[in-house]
Amino acid sequence: MSRTTPRAARSGGRRRLAGRPGLGRGLGAVSLAVLALAPAGSAHAQDDPAGRFRAANEAARGGDYPAALGAYRALAADGHEATSLYWNWGQAALARGRHGEALWALLRGRELDPGDARLATEIERVRAAASLDPAEIAPEPLGALVRTGRRLRLDALALVLLAVSLGLHLAARRRAGWTTGAAWVTGVLALLVALPPLAALTTRPTAVIVSPGASLLDAASPTAAELGTLREGEVVPVLAESAGYLRLEDSSGARGWARVEDVWPLAAPPPG
Helix, strand or coil: CCCCECHHHCCCCCCCCCCCCCCCCCCCCCCCCCCCCCCCCCCHHHCCHHHHHHHHHHHHHCCCHHHHHHHHHHHHHCCCCCHHHHHHHHHHHHHCCCHHHHHHHHHHHHHHCCCCHHHHHHHHHHHHHCCCCHHHHCCCCCHHHHHHHHHCCHHHHHHHHHHHHHHHHHHHHHCCCHHHHHHHHHHHHHHHHCHHHHHCCCCCCEEEECCCCCEEECCCCCCCCEEEECCCCCEEEEEEEECCEEEEECCCCCEEEEECCCEEECCCCCCC
16 A cells, blocks of 8 residues: 655556557557547647647657657647547556556546446556555545446436336326336336436545655645655545645545646646
């Protein structure tokens, strides 16, 4: 399990993938997905996201990972999010040795498509490479249930069942019989199906530690004292926000503030 390290102890429009290739095992091996991103802007510099994506991939293939990562980040910030984009982002970050950023990209891709098995497999591989426990990337116990609800669109199904139940209840008022029992059965089913979507209301937002040696601070201030360091790649609940800072809790239970450039929320891409 990860722990904050005391300062004194420190030394020194969605799209599915089409034909995503296999992943090399070395950090220098980059496996890039192919994606046609839909335009989302009228300016000439913004109306060819597919071209920008290809250019970013070429930069990654040529070993210019900082340029590739910057291009992927700009695409996401402009609203061109897709699982393929985040897959490639994760591979480029991993090739550069940035396990935290790679995990963030893969987990963000999973937010877009909770049913993508390849992403789930890659998340586990990167987690193991970063020497993180499974619990350190899943701090919210109901998170998997929420993702299942989104993948199966249980919120829409619950609404359909509720509408059917109400219709049967109205019919039962005019004529008793099987409609009464069916109305209650569909009503109970609607409540059960709605549990995963409702679980989202109780789960805290989460973020990923993307910077090695990120500091845990005692206040949201440039002059704050450092309480310790955070594990790169760990997923942490976000408790509060302040300008340029996030208040969080790590797996050891330590609470404090971290700079937003060191901790990226999973709810949205970072600014470009």
